[in-house]
Amino acid sequence: MVRLTVDLIAKSINHKNRKEESLAQYLRKITHLNLSDKNIDTIDDLSLCRNLNVLYLYDNQIRQIHNLGFASNLTHLYLQNNCISCIENLTSLKKLEKLYLGGNYITVVEGLETFEELRELHVESQQLPLGEKLLFDPRTLHSLAKSLSVLNISNNNIDELGELALLENISHLIAVDNQLHHVKDLEFVLNKWTKLCRMDLKGNPVCRKPKYRDRLIIQSKTLVT
Template sequence: MVRLTLDLIAKNVGHKSRNEDDFGQYLQKITHLNLSDKNIDTIGVLSFCKNLKVLYLYDNQISQIQNLDFASNITHLYLQNNCISSIENLSSLKKLEKLYLGGNYITVVEGLDKIGEIRELHIESQHLPLGEKLLFDPVSLRSLAKSLSVLNISNNNIDELEELAVLENLSYLKAVDNQLQHMKDLKVVLNKWTKLRRMDLTGNPICQKPKYRDKVVVQSQTLESLDGKEIKEMERQFLMNWQASKTARKKSNERMTDEADSETSHPALAFHHSPSVEEKPNFLVLSQKHKIERKPLPRIRERKSQMKAQVEEASKVKAEGS
């Protein structure tokens, strides 16, 4: 294994002067230092590099973040694909803007609460214990709330995003190949992320849900790209109109159902309005239902026959008497 030392730096930057003073002055001037893929396992003393802004240490064997107290001017730190298990010793990097830690052994995102205003955090594809997911320290999340713009958490077995809702300035979320599957969880964060422009959830179970893309586009008014595909304003407007129409129909159906239930509960109210032809009640049915009894009409013909018989009987009696 190799320890990061001044000799290694001199060798890799190609400084040929044997004068230590010249080399010291050179180190004070450099702003970019590329020591990637050098089989380095320990970060040595780099205190001479006071003006260093960008440090490349990816693809090494580094197990601990250390000896960066001098690096108050660093803005970009590349530590991906090492053996780091803890985010630590970064409090001196007050100007750090972009931190790359993908492909390490980190299980908890922490230790970021004392850094200045970091804008990008790349912590994808951690080597996690079987069945575990990447966790987030609430203190660190709150410290990143107003500054973090880009977050890459891909391939970390993450199954929910609600705790990330505090990241109010997030403009790009990359969370591919995780375990996100609930639309209601996604709606919570989309309501909070009012500056979100790009989001990539490719490879999550939620992407297979019916109308997944339509629902996301309607939910986020600021999103310009979803899963690598541009969202055009015509598409959003069409979906919003469709959603508004669907909501209106649902409310109308609910109102009609409520009215029907009300009439069923209070039959006497059913005919308070003037019924149309279709609504006129069947009085025959109502008569039978309520058993309306009608008195029989007089039998006119029978009555006439009786009167005629009486007249004939009276005439007969009168004739016999005379």
């Protein structure tokens, strides 16, 4: 396996960019770092990269989120398709706007209580234990209620959306390939989601209900057909 270290970053960057500066100087000023698909399993000390805005770590083997406390300027974090089972150690990332965690082993969406600016959360296609569904910590939902506008919960065995009604600023819900059965349950959250413009429910049993789309559009008033 591979540790994400400063040395690994040095091997990944274009040396032409560093002709007249040291590695440390370069690392202090970079704002974007792409280390996807490097077989990384551990994040080491990257505190030199304190001005990072965007960090790509998708398609690796990372099991634990740690050593990112330095990245207080981070706005976009891509961690999809790793081996992460717990959302943790992100409390310092107060400027985070987009968080990508799809394709991991997360069973509970939690640990996001300090994210007042998070606009997009992608937690689709978790590797869940047989028969279980993705759960949401009420504290995290309360914290995200006013900021979150895009939520991707596709392919997570979700059978109802009632607890997500707290997310009052949702404008785009992606809930493909879940277990949503009842139009009435959807109508309930639509009454709460007064800013919802797009809702993707393909692959849910409710899609086989007669005129389900018409009922939802009538109920919502804001959904785009």
